[in-house]
Amino acid sequence: MVQPGTDPRLDHRRVLVIDDSPAVCAALEVLFSLQGAQVIGAASPAEGLAVLQRQPVDLVIQDMNFRREATSGEEGVRLFHDIRSRHPDVPIVLMTAWTHLETAVELVKAGAADYLAKPWDDARLLTTASNLLELREARAEAAALRRQRREARAALERRFNLCGAVYESQAMHTLVSMATQVAHADVPVLITGPNGSGKEVLADIIQANSAVRAGPYVKVNLGALPGELIEAELFGTETGAFTGARARIGRFEAADGGTLLLDELGNLAAAGQAKLLRVLQSGQFERLGSNVTRTVRVRIVAATNTDLRAAIGDNRFREDLYYRLNVIELEVPPLAARPEDIVPLARHFLDARHSLAAPAEQALEQYPWPGNVRELRNVIRRACLLSQSAQIDAAALNLPAAAQQPEAPTPDRTAVESALARSEGNVSRAARELGLSRQALYRRMEKLGLKTEA
Ligand SMILES: Nc1ncnc2c1ncn2[C@@H]1O[C@H](COP(=O)(O)OP(=O)(O)OP(=O)(O)O)[C@@H](O)[C@H]1O
Numbered sequence: 001m002v003q004p005g006t007d008p009r010l011d012h013r014r015v016l017v018i019d020d021s022p023a024v025c026a027a028l029e030v031l032f033s034l035q036g037a038q039v040i041g042a043a044s045p046a047e048g049l050a051v052l053q054r055q056p057v058d059l060v061i062q063d064m065n066f067r068r069e070a071t072s073g074e075e076g077v078r079l080f081h082d083i084r085s086r087h088p089d090v091p092i093v094l095m096t097a098w099t100h101l102e103t104a105v106e107l108v109k110a111g112a113a114d115y116l117a118k119p120w121d122d123a124r125l126l127t128t129a130s131n132l133l134e135l136r137e138a139r140a141e142a143a144a145l146r147r148q149r150r151e152a153r154a155a156l157e158r159r160f161n162l163c164g165a166v167y168e169s170q171a172m173h174t175l176v177s178m179a180t181q182v183a184h185a186d187v188p189v190l191i192t193g194p195n196g197s198g199k200e201v202l203a204d205i206i207q208a209n210s211a212v213r214a215g216p217y218v219k220v221n222l223g224a225l226p227g228e229l230i231e232a233e234l235f236g237t238e239t240g241a242f243t244g245a246r247a248r249i250g251r252f253e254a255a256d257g258g259t260l261l262l263d264e265l266g267n268l269a270a271a272g273q274a275k276l277l278r279v280l281q282s283g284q285f286e287r288l289g290s291n292v293t294r295t296v297r298v299r300i301v302a303a304t305n306t307d308l309r310a311a312i313g314d315n316r317f318r319e320d321l322y323y324r325l326n327v328i329e330l331e332v333p334p335l336a337a338r339p340e341d342i343v344p345l346a347r348h349f350l351d352a353r354h355s356l357a358a359p360a361e362q363a364l365e366q367y368p369w370p371g372n373v374r375e376l377r378n379v380i381r382r383a384c385l386l387s388q389s390a391q392i393d394a395a396a397l398n399l400p401a402a403a404q405q406p407e408a409p410t411p412d413r414t415a416v417e418s419a420l421a422r423s424e425g426n427v428s429r430a431a432r433e434l435g436l437s438r439q440a441l442y443r444r445m446e447k448l449g450l451k452t453e454a
């Protein structure tokens with residue numbers, strides 16, 4: 001028994017029912033108006049499309065056949081696609097005979113749609129309608145939030161050079177804003193974060209918006225150099241400093257008046273750490289093999305994926321150096337912690353000839369990205385090279401299998417029956433509880449010989 005006016009989500013909604021049976025339209029009219037909704041009936045696809053053209057509609061409930069003699073469901077499929085292409089966001093409930101369930105399942109995969117087998121159960125239809133409206137609201141909110149962030153980013157970009165950084169997450173927006181703010185100051189910045197997360201991009205933003213942006217920008221990767229060469233690289237050498245050494249200026253001198261990015265700082269050994277501390281404090285150093293003290297003015301940006309605090313704990317990193325460097329610390333979150341950035345980044349890495357199919361984008365969003373943005377870039381580049389078609393599908397991404405969701409164990413009859421009992425026959429809810437997709441639960445119910453209609 002359905003209580004009148006129990007669902008505020010349906011209140012004042014406009015529901016379009018497209019069904020050739022006046023009896024169906026009348027029944028739905030009663031059902032939905034008890035919830036405060038307004039029902040508009042349309043007897044044919046053409047009439048339904050005309051209504052949609054004329055006025056805003058919150059929800060469509062459509063039949064699959066519109067003539068007494070038609071049973072193929074083809075008309076319904078065509079109508080569904082027509083509505084979808086013209087009104088991509090309007091939720092659609094397909095009312096279908098059990099024989100067309102497969103077709104309906106295929107159609108609703110695209111989202112913002114659901115299906116019910118005829119004859120329908122009133123309470124279930126209301127729940128389905130309410131869920132779809134809730135989903136649409138959530139999507140609209142998410143879209144509004146995305147729009148706001150894009151605007152915030154555009155505003156930031158009018159004032160600062162963002163070096164082409166792509167993001168839509170709040171976390172990155174905050175981080176990039178901070179980078180632009182600290183850029184002017186003449187203080188060292190420490191950028192931490194996992195491999196490939198975009199630390200260097202952030203360093204570039206700091207450099208590009210700093211007071212010394214016209215000066216040199218020197219990057220040195222301390223992780224790529226053998227320990228004994230690091231000091232020579234940073235501070236330079238005098239002829240004869242060691243066998244075969246020629247006079248050579250170091251990176252500090254090269255960066256004088258500009259910015260020096262010390263990448264993979266965690267790899268610097270004790271002697272180098274002591275020298276670095278001295279330059280940071282006084283700007284002074286000597287080339288290897290020289291007694292002449294030189295002075296430079298260099299803005300230091302350091303980046304590392306090592307946990308420096310842990311390194312201090314096991315005496316691998318000097319605490320005083322750490323405190324010198326981390327006056328400002330920017331922590332780049334792993335890509336998986338900011339899923340809103342995944343699709344924008346993926347689209348950014350595509351070449352001009354390719355696009356991503358919707359299921360491919362979903363697969364990207366679900367993958368955990370242990371290699372962060374760099375891994376995403378490589379996946380997209382590879383897919384562009386290897387994909388046979390202009391639209392890259394999920395399979396062409398060739399994502400490592402380890403990331404795929406583990407198969408849920410197949411529930412036995414008792415589990416299915418009790419889940420259905422608890423959900424009062426609501427298949428969606430039961431499926432959620434069992435950790436299955438609704439289609440999978442239907443297949444399971446068929447196999448177990450359970451009735452799929454209450
Ligand atoms: N927000 C972003 N927008 C556009 N490109 C990005 C972004 N973040 C990262 N990238 C790209 O991803 C790749 C890896 O980023 P980056 O080199 O900055 O990472 P990292 O944190 O310095 O990595 P590592 O720890 O390996 O040094 C680069 O090609 C970079 O241009």
Ligand SMILES: [Mg+2]
Nearest residue numbers: 199200263303
């Ligand atoms: Mg880097």
